[in-house]
Each structure stands twice: as structure tokens, then as C-alpha cells.
Amino acid sequence: MTRRTSIFVPAIFLLCTGCGRAPSIDIIGSFFPVWMVCLTIAIVLASILRLILLRYQFEAEIGPVALFYPSVVILFSCLLWLIFFR
Numbered sequence: 001m002t003r004r005t006s007i008f009v010p011a012i013f014l015l016c017t018g019c020g021r022a023p024s025i026d027i028i029g030s031f032f033p034v035w036m037v038c039l040t041i042a043i044v045l046a047s048i049l050r051l052i053l054l055r056y057q058f059e060a061e062i063g064p065v066a067l068f069y070p071s072v073v074i075l076f077s078c079l080l081w082l083i084f085f086r
Helices: 003-019 034-055 065-085
Strands: 024-027 030-033
Touching: 024 034, 030 034, 034 065
Parallel strands: none
Antiparallel strands: 024 030
């Protein structure tokens, strides 16, 4: 085995690991990537959380709202992915 093939063979194997099928869900006959479903549900959950915080007047205690809600959406979407698809 030459030096060149000893470098290229592991590189080819590493590049082929990403060629697997992407996880998807069938919704009314159309396949959607799972991350889109998790993100949509996370946005709905974050808006429900905002309504709850407004109802009990805790939104003023949060701090910078521009950072809080996007972080909550990311948290919810990652948790949904881990709970249901991993």
C-alpha cells in the first residue's frame, strides 16, 4: 500500500458516512425532514410559554427578551429531537 492510498482510503470512508438516509416523516403523503417538524412544534411551545409568562406577569423578570425566546425555541427543538428521534 502506498502512502497516497493510505491517506485517501480513510478520507473516502469519512466522506461516505454522511450518505445515509435523512430521517423524515410522512405528512399527508409528503415527506418532511424531522428537524422541520421539531422546529415547528418548538415555535408553538415557545409561544405558549410566552402566553403563560404574560398571564402570570413573569415576562418582565426574564431580561433580554431578544435572546430568551430564540434560546427557548432551540432548547425545545433539541429536546424534541432527542426525546422522539434518538
